[in-house]
Amino acid sequence: MKVSAIKPITFVLVKEIGMTVLLLFGVSIIAFLIILASPGDPFAQLYGGLSGSEAERKALYESLGIPTTWYGQYFSWLGNVLQGDLGNSIRSGRPVLAEVVSAGINTLYLTLGALIVTLAVAAPIAIYTAIRDNTRLTISFNLFAYMISAIPVFWLGYLGIYLSTHLFGFFPLGLGSSDSGNIAKFLLPIFILGMGSGLISEVVRHMREQVSRVMNEEYIRTARAKGAAVWKHAFKEGFLIPVTEIMAIKMPFIIGGAIIIEQVFNWPGMGRMAWQAAQDRDFPVILGITLAAAILVRLSSLLHKIVFVSVNPRASHL
């Protein structure tokens, strides 16, 4: 098979997945080392608390069948991971994989929902301000974008809780709570994260830049000269590519915001779980969540690459 016969999209997929595997490997080592360097030991209670001696610790580890060296521990963990076993949570005793997946799905709802809110607010502002420069409305839109992005997300979250309890008489709880059927309660955290993650002003700036650049391209002039709909011609380069681009770049940022919002709204997602696990020194859970977060970030970047390659003939043809 000739190299040119391989579809560019396959090439991108293989390359991205390969990169992801290497990256996850690196992430797991670093996370593992950070955990090791941090004070505390989940088994400390079993051998006399923090006052326990090194010899007592070794004896306990050996009796439990845990390797005593850090690389021994790492590779035994890695060996299990490669077989699809992320271990059990030290706190709850349940398998980490199942816990992380269910929490991950909740986080996905939150982050994707927030992303949609961000885009729904930012994209019209970006397009409007790109097409019409310096009217009173563009200035107020810009001001709004910057101000909303300057507000810390936790503050906005508490404000949302305050307003909803005082004005509407309910306390917004996240998914999994007994009355999660109530759509308003369910949507408030999503809305708050979408507005408050600080992304709005960045999306506005990036998209405005891209839209106004594309609107000045010669092929847009041709579209106008043809009497064709300009947005149809500008859509791919002016909207689709910038949106996936900013999404891929800002995914870690949104996950960071999600951790805070999950705390504020008691949303049973990865962020809250990570917070809990860090306090409990629940190492298998921390590692599992770190990997899941890395996978989420890589997935969004993969999505961007796929969109870019499939809409851009200069990347996929020739």
Added chain:
Amino acid sequence: MSTNPLIKIEDLHTFFYSKAKQAFIRAVDGISMEVPRGKTLGIVGESGSGKSITMMSVLGLISAGPGVIRGKVIYDNGRIKKNLLQGLDDFVDLQEHDGTIMQVDKDLYGWQQHSEQLMKNIRGNEISIIFQNPKAAFNPFTVIGEQIAEMVLLHTRINDPVAAKAKALYWLERVKMDAPEVRYYNYPGALSGGMAQRAMVAMALASEPALLIADEPTTGLDATIQAKVLQLLAEIKADLGITIMIISHDIGVISSLSDYVAVMYGGTVLEYGSAKDVLSTAYEKKHPYAKALLASIPGLENIEKNGARLKAIKGEVLDTIRVVEGCKFASRCDCMTDSVKHKCNTQQPPLEDIGGGHKIRCWLYQ
């Protein structure tokens, strides 16, 4: 069928504002010209003389402010007769002093919206354009065939995508594209400059327009490709009887196609007449600029006349920011006689008919 010109431009002004120089760039400064039905008008002039801006102004394609601020463009194909700039001056507030425009306040967005309204059913449908740099003028994200088919769907009675594709293929064949079936699925980036220009011509013709505007259609192409594109345009002109406006800095390109020629300089028309009169060195009554342009073409005739050295026009193209009191070409003119010198430097000559529709803007002929 009426004998009115298909398109008639009257007193068109297109300005831009230079922030750096705090002054207006008078890109098109009061142009009037007309294109008779079925004929070809060539617009020639050095770079920066306002040729392309004139074309863009006619079609409302200028997006920067102030842009078109005054003038009329009357389009009359026998069925539709309208001023393509009708009512646009309501969006422009001009402050004049001694006949020169000092300040322009323009509601750019309102102007553009209104212009779009006027241009509906005109752009693409009645008037098509071929741009220079065809590879950049095509949408790089779509195959060229679909872009041609889009034109068919938008502006002809064909509503069916399959029929539109067939029509697009017909036009690709018509412009002598080799392997149209293959080229249909090519992205613009995969085409050579010459092929892209052929595809551009096919796209422009696909709406079966009454007027074809070709803006520097051969600039940037190899000499042999240039000749082929010009030959293609000549064939189309002969076959379809379409009216063409061709814009070029190259007198060779203009002369091969034009019936009428307008010579532009500094945003004004200095000479307008039949191609045969304006472009032949034998015809004596000529604007000094046109004369100088003709003398600057490399060619046997000029070598015999001037020796081996090419005769360049002295000086630089007019800086269109400056407001010129007299004739715009005065500073570079070789033909100024003592009797008109004072007038040349103080008063702009009118574009006067010197007989038979041949118009010259020069005090020598008044």
